Amino acid sequence: MRALIAVVALTLGAVIVFVVLALSGGEPHTALPSLDAGPLGAEPDAPRPGPRRLPPNLLRPDTPPDEEREVAFEQYDGGPPINFGEAFEKKWYADRERLGLERHREMEKLWWAGRRPRGETASIEKLEELLRDYPDTNRAGCAAYELGQHYMRSRALPLEERRRKAEAAWRLAMDRYRDGICEYNAPVAGSAKLALVSWIYRHTDPGLARNLLEDLAKNHAGETDHLGQEISKIAERLLSEMR
Known part of the structure; x- marks a missing residue:
């Protein structure tokens, strides 16, 4: 009797397996990924991006310039201290010494808040305020240039x-x-002249555009823009395109 029951059970099991395979088209079942496994294709051990370098105005304001560089090195970047250019930094620190820490910090806040996004009313208002309240600073010249772009x-x-x-x-x-x-x-000055030519005078006054480009090619040798491109070379190229 027990043998008969076992045979019946095996037969029923085989029938159930056959029915399941028939309904699924005979394809093997693929297990779903675990919800804890993270997104498919993720790299669990991918390195995280390093911290962003900070501009000089965001470093500690209560330390001398050389110590500020050490703070940037140790706390923020883990690499070489940030360098915006020696000539610029001299003028940056001269502005800070002349204005004092608090006023200089407020001016720099206006600058960083007003640089981007370009063309937005809020950005324009920040730079106009900077130019109005801090007209006798190096930063005001940068603000005037950026206002033109805005x-x-x-x-x-x-x-x-x-x-x-x-x-x-x-x-x-x-x-x-x-x-x-x-x-x-x-x-x-060099950046402003290039902008005047590129955005305005080449469309409205080609003669004046050529005069400015000739001045840039002759009198601004050795100067570079924020991307490191020689301004005189850019002017020469634009001159050749206008001829």
């Missing part, structure tokens, strides 16, 4: 108004702040 990208203004306001800002940068230096030793 005005040209402002969707709130018609094209002619954008050009008019940008031209005024870049001419201010070119004339009043001709000795200014921005990050990575980018010269305020």
Whole structure:
């Protein structure tokens, strides 16, 4: 009797397996990934990106410049201290000494809040405030240059108004702040002249554009923009394109 029951049980089991395979098309079942396993294709041991380097104004304000570099090295980056260019940093520290720590910090807050996004009203207002409240600083020249970039990208203004306001800002940068230096030793005057040519005069006054480019090629040798490109070489290339 027990043998008969065992045979019946085996037969029923075989029938059940056959039915399951028939319903599934005979394909083997693939197990679902565990919910704890993380996303498919993830690299569990992938290295995390390192900390961002901080601009000089975000380092500790209560230490001398050389010690600030050590703070940047030890606490923020783990690599070489940040370097925005020796000429720029000299003017940055000169501004701080002249204004005092608190006023300089407020000025730098306006600068970093107003740089981006370009063309936005809030950004423009920050840089206009900086230019109004701190007109006799090196940073004001950088703000004047950036304001020109903002005005040209402002969707709130018609094209002619954008050009008019940008031209005024870049001419201010070119004339009043001709000795200014921005990050990575980018010269305020040279950068403003290139912007005037590229954004305005090559479209509205080609003769004036050529005059500015000839001046850049002749009198700005050795200067580089924030990307390290020689300004005089850029001017020569633009001149050849306009001929």
